[in-house]
Amino acid sequence: MGSLGARLTRVEPGECEIRLPYSPALSQQDGFFHAGAIGSIADSAGGYAAFTLMDASDRVLTVEYKLNLLAPARGELAIARGQVVRAGRTLTVARIDVFAVASGVETLCAAAQQTLIRRRS
Amino acid sequence: MGSLGARLTRVEPGECEIRLPYSPALSQQDGFFHAGAIGSIADSAGGYAAFTLMDASDRVLTVEYKLNLLAPARGELAIARGQVVRAGRTLTVARIDVFAVASGVETLCAAAQQTLIRRRS
Amino acid sequence: MGSLGARLTRVEPGECEIRLPYSPALSQQDGFFHAGAIGSIADSAGGYAAFTLMDASDRVLTVEYKLNLLAPARGELAIARGQVVRAGRTLTVARIDVFAVASGVETLCAAAQQTLIRRRS
Amino acid sequence: MGSLGARLTRVEPGECEIRLPYSPALSQQDGFFHAGAIGSIADSAGGYAAFTLMDASDRVLTVEYKLNLLAPARGELAIARGQVVRAGRTLTVARIDVFAVASGVETLCAAAQQTLIRRRS
Numbered sequence: 001m002g003s004l005g006a007r008l009t010r011v012e013p014g015e016c017e018i019r020l021p022y023s024p025a026l027s028q029q030d031g032f033f034h035a036g037a038i039g040s041i042a043d044s045a046g047g048y049a050a051f052t053l054m055d056a057s058d059r060v061l062t063v064e065y066k067l068n069l070l071a072p073a074r075g076e077l078a079i080a081r082g083q084v085v086r087a088g089r090t091l092t093v094a095r096i097d098v099f100a101v102a103s104g105v106e107t108l109c110a111a112a113q114q115t116l117i118r119r120r121s
Numbered sequence: 122m123g124s125l126g127a128r129l130t131r132v133e134p135g136e137c138e139i140r141l142p143y144s145p146a147l148s149q150q151d152g153f154f155h156a157g158a159i160g161s162i163a164d165s166a167g168g169y170a171a172f173t174l175m176d177a178s179d180r181v182l183t184v185e186y187k188l189n190l191l192a193p194a195r196g197e198l199a200i201a202r203g204q205v206v207r208a209g210r211t212l213t214v215a216r217i218d219v220f221a222v223a224s225g226v227e228t229l230c231a232a233a234q235q236t237l238i239r240r241r242s
Numbered sequence: 243m244g245s246l247g248a249r250l251t252r253v254e255p256g257e258c259e260i261r262l263p264y265s266p267a268l269s270q271q272d273g274f275f276h277a278g279a280i281g282s283i284a285d286s287a288g289g290y291a292a293f294t295l296m297d298a299s300d301r302v303l304t305v306e307y308k309l310n311l312l313a314p315a316r317g318e319l320a321i322a323r324g325q326v327v328r329a330g331r332t333l334t335v336a337r338i339d340v341f342a343v344a345s346g347v348e349t350l351c352a353a354a355q356q357t358l359i360r361r362r363s
Numbered sequence: 364m365g366s367l368g369a370r371l372t373r374v375e376p377g378e379c380e381i382r383l384p385y386s387p388a389l390s391q392q393d394g395f396f397h398a399g400a401i402g403s404i405a406d407s408a409g410g411y412a413a414f415t416l417m418d419a420s421d422r423v424l425t426v427e428y429k430l431n432l433l434a435p436a437r438g439e440l441a442i443a444r445g446q447v448v449r450a451g452r453t454l455t456v457a458r459i460d461v462f463a464v465a466s467g468v469e470t471l472c473a474a475a476q477q478t479l480i481r482r483r484s
Contacts (some may be wrong), residue, residue, distance in 0.1 A: 004157070035164055035183060036125070040157030062156055063454060064478055066187040066308040066355060066429055068335045070328045085353050086312045090453070091426060091480070093310045093353060095337070111327050111335060113308060113355045115427055115478065117454070184333060185357055187308055187429040187476060189456045191449045206474050207433045211332070212305060212359070214431045214474060216458070232448050232456060234429060234476045236306055236357060238333070246399070277406055277425055278367070282399030304398055308429035 006041055008048065014084040016048035022076050033073035038080075038098050038110050042067055045082030046094035046114040053087045058118050063091070065114035073109040075102030082114075092116045127162055129169065135205035137169035143197050154194035159201075159219050159231050163188055166203030167215035167235040174208045179239050184212070186235035194230040196223030206234075213237045248283055250290065256326040258290035264318050275315035280322075280340050280352050284309055287324030288336035288356040295329045300360050305333070307356035315351040317344030327355075334358045369404055371411060377447035379411035385439050396436035401443075401461050401473050405430055408445030409457035409477040416450045421481050426454070428477035436472040438465030445477075455479045 004026065010017035018041045020026070026037040043062055051060045082096040098110035125147065131138035139162045141147070147158040164183055172181045203217040219231035246268065252259035260283045262268070268279040285304055293302045324338040340352035367389065373380035381404045383389070389400040406425055414423045445459040461473035 034161070036157055036161030039160040039164070040155070043156055043160070062190050064187065064189040064427070064456075066185065068185040068327075068355065068357060069183050070330075070335060085310075086350060088312075093312060093427075095353070095355075108328060111337070111355065113310065113337075113353065115310060185306070185335075189448075189476065189478060191451075191456060206431075207471060209433075214306075214433060216474070216476075229449060232458070232476065234431065234458075234474065236431060276403070278399055278403030281402040281406070282397070285398055285402070304432050306429065306431040308427065310427040311425050 004037060004040060006044065011048065011052060013052050014049055014087070016045050016052065016082045018045045018080045020078045033078050033100065035069060038069070038073050038078060039067055041078060041080040042096045042098050042110060042112040043114065045080035046096045046112065047116060049082035049084050049094050050087070050092040050116045053084060053092070054118055057121050059121060061117050061119060063115040063117050065112050067110055067112040069110050071107055071109045073100040075100040077101040079106065090118060092118065125158060125161060127165065132169065132173060134173050135170055135208070137166050137173065137203045139166045139201045141199045154199050154221065156190055159190070159194050159199060160188055162199060162201040163217040163219050163231060163233040164235065166201035167217045167233065168237060170203035170205050170215050171208070171213040171237045174205060174213070175239055178242050180242060182238050182240060184236040184238050186233050188231055188233040190231050192228055192230045194221040196221040198222040200227065211239060213239065246279060246282060248286065253290065253294060255294050256291055256329070258287050258294065258324045260287045260322045262320045275320050275342065277311055280311070280315050280320060281309055283320060283322040284338040284340050284352060284354040285356065287322035288338045288354065289358060291324035291326050291336050292329070292334040292358045295326060295334070296360055299363050301363060303359050303361060305357040305359050307354050309352055309354040311352050313349055313351045315342040317342040319343040321348065332360060334360070367400060367403060369407065374411065374415060376415050377412055377450070379408050379415065379445045381408045381443045383441045396441050396463065398432055401432070401436050401441060402430055404441060404443040405459040405461050405473060405475040406477065408443035409459045409475065410479060412445035412447050412457050413450065413455040413479045416447060416455070417481055420484050422484060424480050424482060426478040426480050428475050430473055430475040432473050434470055434472045436463040438463040440464040442469065453481060455481065
């Protein structure tokens with residue numbers, strides 16, 4: 001995640017926000033954020049949101065996610081906000097909204113639902 | 122996709138293969154391919170597979186995809202193979218398998234199912 | 243939906259609630275609502291939520307949905323609440339929560355994300 | 364599943380086939396199989412396919428599934444064929460194809476990808 005230039009900007013129990021500033025390396029041919037970058041921060045935001053409800057010694061792995069691309073991710077910034085829907089002993093389910101910010105205005109550009117598994121060490 | 126270093130290595134009607142050589146920029150902390158890179162080539166392989174059944178002037182956009190991460194994507198190469206399951210007038214559905222290749226041995230590391238939409242120009 | 247015994251109990255722009263009273267015909271071997279019944283009312287709740295934002299002459303069809311089963315659906319009633327996340331010209335995306343109600347207490351038992359298409363007549 | 368009238372018609376290691384004859388109780392207003400019935404047999408076919416690779420004393424639970432509806436499910440019979448994609452110690456992933464059979468001709472009407480969990484007793 002760090003390799004993309006993303007930063008963790010808010011962490012609360014069951015919630016997480018990640019911000020990714022635009023850079024040409026993240027874009028597709030038309031100057032928008034690439035779907036891969038959007039998927040990456042969605043996946044990470046859900047993963048960190050899940051991890052806030054686990055023990056520090058646990059590891060969290062993504063089992064699967066489903067991502068709807070809703071609008072072109074155009075702007076100077078992408079923000080992924082993850083929220084835990086249910087935290088079980090083994091599996092956690094999160095939902096994630098991803099917004100593109102252009103001239104300061106947020107537009108919802110992707111919506112995801114994700115399953116994660118806790119690995120105890 | 123090109124920015125990741127991926128190459129289109131096979132294109133047949135309704136099918137597509139994409140290869141992505143390992144590089145440190147694509148890895149997570151433990152030296153495996155990052156899930157974002159795996160998601161990107163899965164998305165692209167399904168998209169190109171769909172596009173092979175459209176008109177050259179059409180555009181294809183990903184509506185959504187669902188990706189199961191099955192095993193750590195460890196190795197010198199990742200290969201995504203996309204196949205169209207159904208091509209409709211407006212919507213196309215594809216399935217994609219992603220393999221990690223370590224010392225020449227392929228291991229299935231992700232499985233996806235994807236919906237795409239055709240935009241006529 | 244009617245054949246299951248489900249009723250539409252709330253319809254607002256972009257929102258819909260469906261209630262399904264428990265009956266033995268809807269249960270699996272252990273007396274809970276069957277996953278198929280939960281999936282059915284989730285699918286219908288998202289579909290009606292989407293339809294509230296369309297023209298009366300339009301038809302709405304489910305393209306796909308993804309459903310996480312979060313807890314056993316145990317109780318006298320199941321309630322599905324659908325909400326539109328994005329309504330586009332052709333495609334609409336909805337999220338649906340399904341609750342099981344036992345002795346009057348609601349428990350979230352399923353979470354879905356769905357894509358729908360508008361067919362103009 | 365039995366309550367729908369479905370029958371298990373083939374079980375091999377990692378594979379399962381379920382057949383559901385048409386009946387008016389399974390139909391939507393236009394005489395096709397209802398999406399809920401299609402989802403039910405898809406879910407069951409993946410679950411039984413997963414169970415063939417477990418111990419007889421294990422239980423298998425659906426974590427989540429994603430279902431694309433590809434064509435109207437019209438005909439005298441619906442057939443769901445599930446196949447395990449990966450069987451792990453805890454989680455199993457399956458893919459399922461559902462066909463509608465009209466006058467003996469099979470048409471692919473739905474495609475699913477599913478995650479299951481093994482509960483040891």
